[in-house]
Amino acid sequence: MIKGLYEAHLPVRNLQRSIEFYLKLNLEIAYQSDQLVxxxxxxxxxWIGLWETAQVNIPYHASIRHIALTIDKDDMYQAKKWLEVRGIQVKTSFGFTSDNQPLVLPNNRQAHAAIYFDDPDGNSIEFISPLRLDVEEEFKMMSLEDWDLRGKQISAD
Structure with a gap:
């Protein structure tokens, strides 16, 4: 019955500034009014809804001010450069600096590559790509580069 997630919403202080930011991500405006896009x-x-509101100053927590956007694994290595060209800095996440990203999240039984950045209001945006699903294996968080090297070592053994 459920096919996917249709929408998510984030609070923003200045709608026009946020529109400019999200346009840098090559997203297309679907609808816009005075306080919503x-x-x-x-x-x-x-789609994602951005609401201009004074309620932006609530403390950040991933449960209320975070979205993850799927990208292909093949695009993950270029994602950091793609963001930087647009003036968007990758942020330190889970102790991994931008130099160590993309990183691999060990959400056992799943593994995902991810890279993190903030919008102008401090909402956390993530590019994420599934690497494998339903495989029982414990491992520590690592860079995507180390994950790929690890995979080559495993296949060589």
Missing amino acids: FFWIEKGKS
Whole structure:
């Protein structure tokens, strides 16, 4: 019955400044009013709503001010440079500096590559790509580069 997530919403202080930021991510405006804009993530399938509000100053917590956008694993290595060209800095996450990202999240039984950055209001944005699903194996968080090297070593053994 459930096919996916259609929408997510984030609070922003200045709608125009946020529009400029999200346009840098190559997202298309689906709808706009005085205090709200929707951007297509995948046209006709999912979008994000940005609401101009004074309620932006609530403390950050991933449960209320975070979204993750899927990208292909093949694009993950270029994601940091792609963001930097647009003036968007990758942030330190889970003790991994931008130099060590993309990183691999060990959400056992799943593994995902991820890279993190903030929008102008400190909302956490993540690019994420599934690496494997439903595999029982414990491992520590590592860079995607180390993950790929590890995979080559395992296949050589």
